[in-house]
Amino acid sequence: MLREAFEYLTTPCxxxxxxxxxxxxxxxxGARHRRQGRAWAPHVAxxxxFVEQAMEWATPGGRALIAGSGLLIEIPLERLTARFDEVxxxxxxxxxxxxxxAAALPNVRLVEMxxxxxxxxxxxxxxxxxxxxTGFVAPMLEGAPFRFALSCNLLSQLPLLPLEAVERRAPKIPAADRMAFALRMVHGHLRWLxxxxxxAALFTDIDASWIHGGTVSEVEDSTWGLALPAPDMSWLWDIAPAPEQDRRHDLRHSVGGWFDLRSVTSAFPPC
Incomplete structure (x- = not known):
């Protein structure tokens, strides 16, 4: 708890x-990863x-963008910096x-947005x-286009905290309006990439399963109703074995990765 409190108080935000x-x-x-490092290891690997294969689709050199870089747990940063001129x-x-x-790698730049x-x-x-x-758009970055862009376990997460704020501050907003807002966020993210x-490439969690005694008791969709094609790669992520989030149930995510994002967005209806 002391470490988490220190990080909260000292992190520029x-x-x-x-x-x-x-x-x-x-x-x-970060705290969960420290507790569940062994359970997360297959997912991280x-x-x-996936990232190492996805970046092979792009010509070496130029600039790469990593959206949702987070704590760099899931990102082979040194491999990316060896392939691209700037990350x-x-x-x-x-x-x-x-x-x-990042400071130890001369071709890495951090952007907060x-x-x-x-x-x-x-x-x-x-x-x-x-x-x-309804009219929001993702900002363009200086120097775009990039040679390669990657969205890292971000798609499913984009609407979560904004919708929690809506629930706290404006609970009477209809569920249909909230879902429409969430879909604008995720559609916009894919088109932006x-x-x-x-x-551009993408990996994201697809669904969440609650498991008790080896039996799946509930499955929740994580893609906000998007009609996604079959992923090029898929794997399981034991994100919260009991009692991490629930005393009796394990939480497991299914994760999918797509090497060519245009194959995903081509099926979307126009904005």
């Missing part, structure tokens, strides 16, 4: 990230294999450990008690 709980989420994720790590905030690791473009409009809507925003890079 933009006001918008703090307001929506991204700092707390980052600290909690699978992520690294840009994008997230809402970066921990001190990530900053130290909301890749969805939704948080500032949402904050304004919640403050004014207005409807959920394909727009800023010559080649």
């Amino acid at each position: 933009p006001p918008l990230a703090r307001r929506f709980g991204y700092l707390s989420e980052m600290v909690a994720l 699978a992520c690294h294999r 840009v790590l994008v997230d809402m905030l970066h921990s001190r450990a990530v900053r130290r690791r 909301d890749v969805s473009g939704a948080l500032a409009p949402l904050a304004a809507s919640l403050d004014s008690r207005g409807p959920l925003p 394909t727009a800023i890079a010559e080649h």
Whole structure:
């Protein structure tokens, strides 16, 4: 607990990230990884294999963008820096450990931003008690297009903390409006990735299973109703074995990875 408190108090954090709980989420994720490192190891290894194969689809050199770089648990950073001239790590905030690791690699750059473009409009809507925003767009990064872009376990997570803020501040907003807002976020994220890079890839959790005594008792969709094609790679992630999140149930995620994001977005309806 002391380590987590120190990290929370000393990590540089933009006001918008703090307001929506991204700092707390980052600290909690790091603590869970330290507790469940052995359970997470196969997932981490699978992520690294996927990233190493995905980046082979892009021509070496140029710039690479990693969206949702987080604590770099799932990212083989040194392999990326060896293949591309510059690697840009994008997230809402970066921990001190990530900053130290990036500082040791001369071709790594850190960018703190909301890749969805939704948080500032949402904050304004919640403050004014207005409807959920509809016209938000993801910001373009200086120097785009990139040679390669990768979204790292981010797609399913994008709407979670914003919708928690909606539940706290505007609980009367209809469920249909919330789902429409979530879908705009995830659709926009995928289109943004394909727009800023010559080649884009993605891995994300697809569903979450609650397991008791080896039997699946409940499965929850994690993709907000997106009609995704079959992934190029898939694996399981034992993210919270009992009693990590539930005293009696294990929590396991199914994860999918797609090497060519345009094969995913080509089936989407127009905006």
